[in-house]
Amino acid sequence: MKNILIIGCGLLGSSLVRRIHKTKLAKNIFVYEKLEKNISKIKRLKLPGIVVKKLNNAVLQSELIIFCTPMSQYKKIILKINRSLNSKHIITDVGSSKLESKEVIKENLKKNVNWTSSHPISGSEVSGPEYGKQDLFENKWCILIKDKKTNLKHLKFLNFFWKKMGSKVVTMNSEKHDKIFSITSHLPHLVAYNLVKSAQDFEKKQKYDLIKYSAGGLRDFSRIAASNEIMWRDIFFDNRKNVSKAIDIFTKNLNAFKKDINLKNNKSILKKLTQTKKVRSKIIKLKQDINKPDFGRD
Amino acid sequence: MKNILIIGCGLLGSSLVRRIHKTKLAKNIFVYEKLEKNISKIKRLKLPGIVVKKLNNAVLQSELIIFCTPMSQYKKIILKINRSLNSKHIITDVGSSKLESKEVIKENLKKNVNWTSSHPISGSEVSGPEYGKQDLFENKWCILIKDKKTNLKHLKFLNFFWKKMGSKVVTMNSEKHDKIFSITSHLPHLVAYNLVKSAQDFEKKQKYDLIKYSAGGLRDFSRIAASNEIMWRDIFFDNRKNVSKAIDIFTKNLNAFKKDINLKNNKSILKKLTQTKKVRSKIIKLKQDINKPDFGRD
Numbered sequence: 254m255k256n257i258l259i260i261g262c263g264l265l266g267s268s269l270v271r272r273i274h275k276t277k278l279a280k281n282i283f284v285y286e287k288l289e290k291n292i293s294k295i296k297r298l299k300l301p302g303i304v305v306k307k308l309n310n311a312v313l314q315s316e317l318i319i320f321c322t323p324m325s326q327y328k329k330i331i332l333k334i335n336r337s338l339n340s341k342h343i344i345t346d347v348g349s350s351k352l353e354s355k356e357v358i359k360e361n362l363k364k365n366v367n368w369t370s371s372h373p374i375s376g377s378e379v380s381g382p383e384y385g386k387q388d389l390f391e392n393k394w395c396i397l398i399k400d401k402k403t404n405l406k407h408l409k410f411l412n413f414f415w416k417k418m419g420s421k422v423v424t425m426n427s428e429k430h431d432k433i434f435s436i437t438s439h440l441p442h443l444v445a446y447n448l449v450k451s452a453q454d455f456e457k458k459q460k461y462d463l464i465k466y467s468a469g470g471l472r473d474f475s476r477i478a479a480s481n482e483i484m485w486r487d488i489f490f491d492n493r494k495n496v497s498k499a500i501d502i503f504t505k506n507l508n509a510f511k512k513d514i515n516l517k518n519n520k521s522i523l524k525k526l527t528q529t530k531k532v533r534s535k536i537i538k539l540k541q542d543i544n545k546p547d548f549g550r551d
Numbered sequence: 552m553k554n555i556l557i558i559g560c561g562l563l564g565s566s567l568v569r570r571i572h573k574t575k576l577a578k579n580i581f582v583y584e585k586l587e588k589n590i591s592k593i594k595r596l597k598l599p600g601i602v603v604k605k606l607n608n609a610v611l612q613s614e615l616i617i618f619c620t621p622m623s624q625y626k627k628i629i630l631k632i633n634r635s636l637n638s639k640h641i642i643t644d645v646g647s648s649k650l651e652s653k654e655v656i657k658e659n660l661k662k663n664v665n666w667t668s669s670h671p672i673s674g675s676e677v678s679g680p681e682y683g684k685q686d687l688f689e690n691k692w693c694i695l696i697k698d699k700k701t702n703l704k705h706l707k708f709l710n711f712f713w714k715k716m717g718s719k720v721v722t723m724n725s726e727k728h729d730k731i732f733s734i735t736s737h738l739p740h741l742v743a744y745n746l747v748k749s750a751q752d753f754e755k756k757q758k759y760d761l762i763k764y765s766a767g768g769l770r771d772f773s774r775i776a777a778s779n780e781i782m783w784r785d786i787f788f789d790n791r792k793n794v795s796k797a798i799d800i801f802t803k804n805l806n807a808f809k810k811d812i813n814l815k816n817n818k819s820i821l822k823k824l825t826q827t828k829k830v831r832s833k834i835i836k837l838k839q840d841i842n843k844p845d846f847g848r849d
Contacts, residue, residue, distance in 0.1 A: 349767075374764060374766050374767050376767065377844045377845050378831070378844060378845070379844040384844060393766065394763070394764060394766070396764075429759070432757065432759070433759055433761045433764055434764065434767060436749070436750050436753045436754075436761060436769070437750065437761050437762075437764045437765050437767050437768065437769045438764075438767030438768040438769065439768075440746065440749070440768075441746060441767075441768030441769050441771065441772055442768050443805075443808060444742055444746055444772075444805075445768070445771075446808070446823060446824060446827050447801065447804050447805050447808055448738065448739060448742055448801065449827040449830045449831075450804055450823055450826070450827055451734070451738070451797070451800045451801045451804050452734050452735065452830065453826065453827070453830065454800060454804070455734045455797070455800060456734075459730065461727070461730070461731055463731045463734060463735050464735075464830060464833050464834060464837065464839075465692070465837045465839060466672060466692060466694075466731055466732065466735045466736075466839075467735050467830075467834050467837075467839050467840075468672050468691065468692070468839050468840070469647075469672050469674065469732060469735050469736030469739070470735065470736040470737075470738075470739030470740050470743070470775060471734070471735045471736065471739050471834075472834050472839050472840040473739070473743075473771055473772075473774070473775060474739055474742075474771075475827075475830050475831040475834050475840070476771070476831060476840070476845075476846065477768055477771060478827040478828065478830065478831065479827070479828045479830075479831035479832075482821055482824035482825050482828070483821075485824055486817070486820050486821055486824060489812045489820065490812065490815050490820075493812045493813055493815075496812060497809055497812065497813060499749070499753070500805060500808075500809045502749045502752060502753060503745060503746065503749045503805075504802065504805065504806075506745050506748055506749050506752070507741075507742075507745050507798060507801075507802065508802075510741060510744070510745055510798075511795055511798045514787045514788065514791045514794060514795065515791055515795060517788050517791075519784070522784050522787065522788075523780055523781075523784055525744060525748055526744060526780035526783055526784060527780050528748070528751065529744050529747040529748055529751070529773075529776040529777070530776065530777045530780070532747045532750065532751060532762060532765075532773045532776065532777075533676070533747075533773040533774060533776065533777035534777075535762050536762060536765050536769075536770050536773050539762065539763045539765075541762075541763060541764075541765050541766050541770050542765075542766070542770040542773070542774070542848070543848040545848075546675045546676060546677040546682060547675050547676070547774075548774065548846040548847075548848040549846075549847075549848060550840070550841040550843075550846040550847060550848070
């Protein structure tokens with residue numbers, strides 16, 4: 254492949270730059286980045302990408318274009334580059350939810366141009382090019398979206414591409430993707446944000462200095478609740494229908510939990526606390542987490 | 552000090568045995584353990600404690616007695632050893648909530664015998680003597696409970712004792728303790744259990760195999776939701792009044808969050824997602840967690 258264009262060079266974008274360079278998958282890696290502070294970092298880090306100012310020039314010269322910006326930026330960028338796009342361009346993104354962004358793309362992308370969506374499960378609470386690494390995608394899942402109108406040639410290429418990035422690739426449609434991740438990722442983030450907010454509210458009201466006692470559980474949630482706010486606003490808005498349903502399941506269970514506690518319903522509580530343990534074993538067996546107490550952090 | 556008796560030799564009890572031995576704080580460390588499998592482990596691990604069968608004999612010979620069993624065991628053990636207890640015994644426990652266990656102790660402990668409660672913040676998702684370590688309490692908080700009837704001499708001794716164990720000691724009353732930990736520990740655990748249960752319910756209903764995609768957030772919660780079920784049942788039951796209130800704050804905030812998402816209330820969401828980030832910085836500044844992305848686990 255001659256040239257690849259990365260739009261948005263944060264944690265994921267910069268990891269792609271590093272990995273593409275390492276695998277020699279492209280002659281040139283063009284990088285388009287809006288934030289001045291990130292451009293400075295890219296230069297200071299000597300990332301192997303060519304920072305471009307003229308986005309359309311880079312589009313015209315590239316065969317693969319990867320959107321690594323927050324999803325709320327897609328429309329603006331699409332409208333900006335439409336005039337330089339053609340049906341041969343392979344376009345993808347790394348957004349964490351798909352249903353609404355699919356509509357945005359459909360409404361704005363030039364006719365006969367293909368967009369084949371990806372979602373590498375490789376996020377973290379940190380953002381910015383300084384945190385990227387060439388092995389960020391190593392052994393992580395990357396979901397490729399296959400809907401009715403998906404270009405199969407492009408899908409096949411992206412399958413090859415993400416494997417080169419180190420990912421394990423799996424294909425599903427937008428609908429299924431957004432349902433699954435509303436439960437395994439979006440709800441956990443929302444719950445973490447909400448728990449930390451509740452602790453803040455309590456601290457303010459009681460005037461207790463309680464954050465220092467967070468090692469008993471709260472600190473785990475605070476990590477997730479420190480994730481990028483723009484990215485997560487976009488995800489919550491984009492996937493709001495599924496996230497709402499997930500909140501409803503969660504709330505229903507929470508009310509039942511509260512009732513069991515207040516009634517000291519021994520049998521029901523023990524059943525809950527025992528069954529959830531199985532999920533941890535499954536996650537470790539599936540190598541989705543480290544098998545050390547406390548994530549081995551102490 | 553001549554002899555110390557540890558009742559219950561799991562994660563915390565066995566860590567105490569190791570540390571007391573290391574600091575040479577007692578001539579003998581007696582260990583009373585109910586579970587045969589734990590006794591075998593203690594022997595296999597060659598822990599420096601003397602496993603005793605006759606609990607009352609050990610009580611009569613010990614100056615310090617530390618309850619490291621689930622809280623639901625306190626009553627039974629108290630009734631068993633009452634006849635051997637006297638006012639000189641320093642008795643403490645490591646239970647995670649205090650209000651109800653205080654009542655159980657008050658109702659059952661022999662008159663003129665003192666109980667001075669402790670809570671070292673050093674738990675983890677694993678249990679059993681094989682996971683204990685001599686530095687488990689190192690630089691962790693240990694809360695000492697000072698209520699109206701607390702024996703100040705015993706309190707002073709326990710302050711010295713926990714510092715020898717490596718802890719940073721702070722004193723507060725049961726009321727404040729249970730309020731603080733309902734937010735920083737008990738609610739986070741309950742929410743984690745509830746989130747994992749909701750994912751299980753969803754998986755069953757949708758027939759999706761979703762646990763394998765848990766790296767996007769769920770896996771963090773699954774660690775906490777793998778904690779010991781007996782211990783956590785006891786905590787939820789013991790501190791149910793504060794936990795109920797904590798659930799109410801959480802639910803109120805969750806409903807507001809849901810509304811904001813459905814209405815795409817940009818300003819309100821961004822405020823929430825930005826403010827919660829500050830808690831993470833505070834936790835790291837207070838050295839209550841590791842300052843590495845993803846807990847440094849990848």
